[in-house]
Amino acid sequence: MSSPQQPPRCAVLHSPAWPLIAAIVHNPQIYAPSQPLAVFDAQRVSCCSPAAWGEGVRLGQRRRQAQGACPHVVIVPHDPERDARLFEPIVRSVGTLVPLIDVATPGSLLLATRGPSRYVGGDDALAIRLIALATTGVNTLSESLDIEAVLSAGGGMGVGIADGRIAATLAARSAAHRGTPIVVPGGASATAEFLAPYAVKVLVSVAGCPPQLIDLLERLGLRQLGDIAALSPTHLVDRFGSIGLVLHRLASGTDDTPPATVPPPVDLSITRVFDDPILQLDMLVFAAKSLTDELGTYFHERGQICTRMRIEADSEHGETSHRVWYRSQGMHSSMMLDRVRWQLDGWINGADPPSAGITMLRITPTEIRSDAGTQEGFWGGRSQADETAARAITRVIGFLGPRGVTVASWNGGRDPRQVYDMIPVADLGSTAAAGEQLLLRPQDDSSADPNLWPGSLPAPAPAVVFHEALSVAVIDQRGHSVSVSGRGLVSAPPATLTLKGANHEVVAWAGPWPIEERWWDERSRRVARFQLVVQVPDGQRAYLVEVFAGNWWLTAEYA
Amino acid sequence: MTVGVASSKPGSLSPQALSALLASQIPGAHLVMAHERLLPVHPVLAPLFGVSSDDPLPLGLVRGHTLACTGSAAMSSALAVLVAPTQSGSWAGVVGLPSVGVLAAADLGVALERTIFVSDPMGARNHREQRPDVAAVLSALVDGVDVLLLAQRLVTSLPLSLMRRVQTRVQTRGGILVIVGDPAPLSVDIRLNATTVEWQGVGTGHGHLQRRRVVLQLDGRRRARATEHEVWLPDAQGQLSAVVQQSEKFAVAEQAGVVVPLRRTG
Numbered sequence: 001m002s003s004p005q006q007p008p009r010c011a012v013l014h015s016p017a018w019p020l021i022a023a024i025v026h027n028p029q030i031y032a033p034s035q036p037l038a039v040f041d042a043q044r045v046s047c048c049s050p051a052a053w054g055e056g057v058r059l060g061q062r063r064r065q066a067q068g069a070c071p072h073v074v075i076v077p078h079d080p081e082r083d084a085r086l087f088e089p090i091v092r093s094v095g096t097l098v099p100l101i102d103v104a105t106p107g108s109l110l111l112a113t114r115g116p117s118r119y120v121g122g123d124d125a126l127a128i129r130l131i132a133l134a135t136t137g138v139n140t141l142s143e144s145l146d147i148e149a150v151l152s153a154g155g156g157m158g159v160g161i162a163d164g165r166i167a168a169t170l171a172a173r174s175a176a177h178r179g180t181p182i183v184v185p186g187g188a189s190a191t192a193e194f195l196a197p198y199a200v201k202v203l204v205s206v207a208g209c210p211p212q213l214i215d216l217l218e219r220l221g222l223r224q225l226g227d228i229a230a231l232s233p234t235h236l237v238d239r240f241g242s243i244g245l246v247l248h249r250l251a252s253g254t255d256d257t258p259p260a261t262v263p264p265p266v267d268l269s270i271t272r273v274f275d276d277p278i279l280q281l282d283m284l285v286f287a288a289k290s291l292t293d294e295l296g297t298y299f300h301e302r303g304q305i306c307t308r309m310r311i312e313a314d315s316e317h318g319e320t321s322h323r324v325w326y327r328s329q330g331m332h333s334s335m336m337l338d339r340v341r342w343q344l345d346g347w348i349n350g351a352d353p354p355s356a357g358i359t360m361l362r363i364t365p366t367e368i369r370s371d372a373g374t375q376e377g378f379w380g381g382r383s384q385a386d387e388t389a390a391r392a393i394t395r396v397i398g399f400l401g402p403r404g405v406t407v408a409s410w411n412g413g414r415d416p417r418q419v420y421d422m423i424p425v426a427d428l429g430s431t432a433a434a435g436e437q438l439l440l441r442p443q444d445d446s447s448a449d450p451n452l453w454p455g456s457l458p459a460p461a462p463a464v465v466f467h468e469a470l471s472v473a474v475i476d477q478r479g480h481s482v483s484v485s486g487r488g489l490v491s492a493p494p495a496t497l498t499l500k501g502a503n504h505e506v507v508a509w510a511g512p513w514p515i516e517e518r519w520w521d522e523r524s525r526r527v528a529r530f531q532l533v534v535q536v537p538d539g540q541r542a543y544l545v546e547v548f549a550g551n552w553w554l555t556a557e558y559a
Numbered sequence: 560m561t562v563g564v565a566s567s568k569p570g571s572l573s574p575q576a577l578s579a580l581l582a583s584q585i586p587g588a589h590l591v592m593a594h595e596r597l598l599p600v601h602p603v604l605a606p607l608f609g610v611s612s613d614d615p616l617p618l619g620l621v622r623g624h625t626l627a628c629t630g631s632a633a634m635s636s637a638l639a640v641l642v643a644p645t646q647s648g649s650w651a652g653v654v655g656l657p658s659v660g661v662l663a664a665a666d667l668g669v670a671l672e673r674t675i676f677v678s679d680p681m682g683a684r685n686h687r688e689q690r691p692d693v694a695a696v697l698s699a700l701v702d703g704v705d706v707l708l709l710a711q712r713l714v715t716s717l718p719l720s721l722m723r724r725v726q727t728r729v730q731t732r733g734g735i736l737v738i739v740g741d742p743a744p745l746s747v748d749i750r751l752n753a754t755t756v757e758w759q760g761v762g763t764g765h766g767h768l769q770r771r772r773v774v775l776q777l778d779g780r781r782r783a784r785a786t787e788h789e790v791w792l793p794d795a796q797g798q799l800s801a802v803v804q805q806s807e808k809f810a811v812a813e814q815a816g817v818v819v820p821l822r823r824t825g
Contacts, residue, residue: 349692385705389650389673392703396677399691399699406676408661420661422676458767460793461662463634493764508761510768531761531768539631539755542768556660558758558768559634 007164014172015157018107022086023076041078093137127159127181163191191253196226225251269364277316277357288340296333305330308367315354321347346398414456462556469553473498484528488514504534596622599643607788623730624748627738632753645670649705655679655713666797711740749779
């Protein structure tokens with residue numbers, strides 16, 4: 001260990017064509033000895049078998065090109081989930097030797113060698129042991145298949161042991177091709193010497209460097225990692241900025257990303273099981289108070305605060321309610337308790353209550369940060385008012401059901417009932433935290449051009465719009481109902497409006513404004529609209545009425 | 560500690576001096592003057608609330624108050640009250656008023672992105688045919704929004720004791736409650752009565768409704784006299800604007816000895 005930056009010694013188990021092996025295990029019909037296989041991701045070859053490679057299939061080729069080079073290539077769909085699921089037995093098998101394993105991608109796992117090497121007696125012994133364990137794991141995948149043959153069809157598996165993630169990964173790749181494990185001697189100079197001949201291109205797949213940068217390096221004549229390592233870090237920083245330093249570290253094998261060999265996070269979830277199922281909210285909240293107080297004290301003592309937590313409750317009949325609560329400023333114990341109450345209140349008294357008492361309550365803090373106080377937004381952004389409103393909305397939805405809270409969204413139309421759509425807040429997003437979704441909603445586009453709707457009512461708009469039109473009567477001087485002809489002519493000036501049994505004198509009127517909508521289908525509607533100003537004892541009132549098939553309806557009031 | 564300070568005789572002490580005096584008397588006290596617990600009002604409504612630049616203690620919509628909007632333009636005036644608070648970042652909840660004209664509200668200037676419409680909790684039924692707990696719904700809303708607009712039907716159908724509890728909660732929380740219609744027997748702090756004088760723009764078979772002249776009357780507890788103000792609600796753009804008294808303007812000009820120039824017409 002020459003410098004403090006010298007990374008820990010790692011072992012990498014790598015299977016270059018794991019997606020192929022997983023696909024064969026998943027669907028054995030596609031497999032035959034020396035059958036060319038290729039996996040396509042986003043229409044490009046992401047992985048191919050040695051047989052396909054031999055026929056000219058290359059990584060990054062388009063589907064057409066690959067089929068042109070090798071017409072009988074079998075195309076395997078890209079399915080990372082399948083790859084990860086089938087890799088699990090191998091991880092578990094290696095896990096019998098080493099408890100802390102970092103699975104980088106399906107097909108590749110990393111572990112720190114310090115303990116295991118000493119246990120099994122050196123790096124070489126560890127490499128052999130890892131191969132054996134991985135083979136055991138692979139053999140459990142399928143009984144009918146000849147796994148050894150499948151493995152070789154997919155390019156085998158390799159183990160590389162070296163200082164640092166990059167060197168170990170490259171060693172494992174080479175080992176997979178060569179068929180024997182590669183152990184790079186420890187120490188900075190040996191690692192740099194091992195890395196030096198590799199092309200800079202490997203940094204794209206191993207360290208996630210941007211391809212543009214690699215392209216630039218190649219054009220500058222820096223084709224191998226050794227070329228970069230030979231340069232002074234100062235010059236690299238001068239030319240590339242801080243990424244230059246990262247490049248130098250990667251190329252000389254001193255990358256500082258430690259393997260995830262830290263112990264798994266402490267399980268902070270806290271559970272209370274009730275022997276007698278409880279259905280009373282007050283009792284549940286009282287029981288939850290001890291849980292939240294315990295958590296609150298735990299975080300307070302560590303100067304931490306919980307920003308996200310999951311609350312789960314199970315009923316005796318197996319119904320569950322779980323929801324994740326988030327508050328960017330963090331939650332103290334009383335705020336956690338509030339959320340427990342809101343969730344349980346919404347569940348027990350809500351639209352879909354549990355059919356039996358609650359038997360289990362669990363609170364799991366999932367996001368914690370140090371408690372450093374909060375700063376509200378200064379110019380715009382989300383304010384305290386937005387946060388409290390979002391919480392209130394979530395609560396009210398719990399009481400009234402998802403359609404209980406709506407927001408207006410511009411829709412457009414000729415009918416004042418249609419101009420704004422009322423959208424349930426719960427529909428704005430699929431998560432339970434509907435209030436949060438509301439804040440993410442794009443601002444209402446009220447600037448929509450009213451001229452888009454010829455025939456819509458001129459401003460001002462009525463302040464009361466009846467969603468169920470009220471039947472009224474409009475009568476002329478002689479006592480006949482006023483009608484509108486097919487040519488849009490009114491039979492006689494309206495004189496009286498009969499509304500809820502009372503007669504009102506019409507002092508002014510405008511119309512008819514005929515509207516013929518959707519004449520092409522069965523929803524066609526032909527109406528004529530009028531504005532009527534009537535005299536009532538305490539002044540004037542203005543109404544919007546419409547005549548539809550000879551009947552008069554009150555649709556809105558200019559209240 | 561928070562000490563509420565009732566407005567003293569204006570003129571005897573400036574608010575700043577009064578605040579400093581009280582702060583020296585009560586160590587560690589954070590003083591909140593009554594006029595600091597205000598929600599903004601629409602500039603056109605400001606004269607009604609007694610807000611003017613020369614007032615030492617301007618009065619606006621005092622947080623915690625209940626306001627009842629009555630008269631033939633009740634809905635429009637209630638929406639007009641929503642305009643300034645929602646534009647300045649407060650949230651508003653509209654409960655049990657499915658017939659509210661959203662387009663009219665948008666034209667008046669209500670910030671719809673901070674307005675939620677809640678269905679009538681009295682009419683809602685969950686799948687067990689149970690009525691949701693109205694008190695819980697209202698208290699959740701009071702906690703969450705600054706301005707809560709309630710339908711008269713909802714207020715009068717709820718037990719009076721429950722509504723009083725909601726009012727107390729609004730006072731604690733510092734929002735305001737706006738009731739559209741006559742809330743009797745519930746007592747309110749402020750009454751805003753809007754009477755239509757005339758509708759303009761529509762004749763007999765021609766024209767269209769353009770603007771409405773409305774007399775707004777504000778009265779309430781702890782108010783020496785009712786204030787009255789004439790406005791266009793809505794005006795030709797669907798907004799709220801003040802009625803400029805042409806004749807008064809001329810009268811003022813005459814008193815000041817200014818000769819109004821004649822203008823050639825026709």
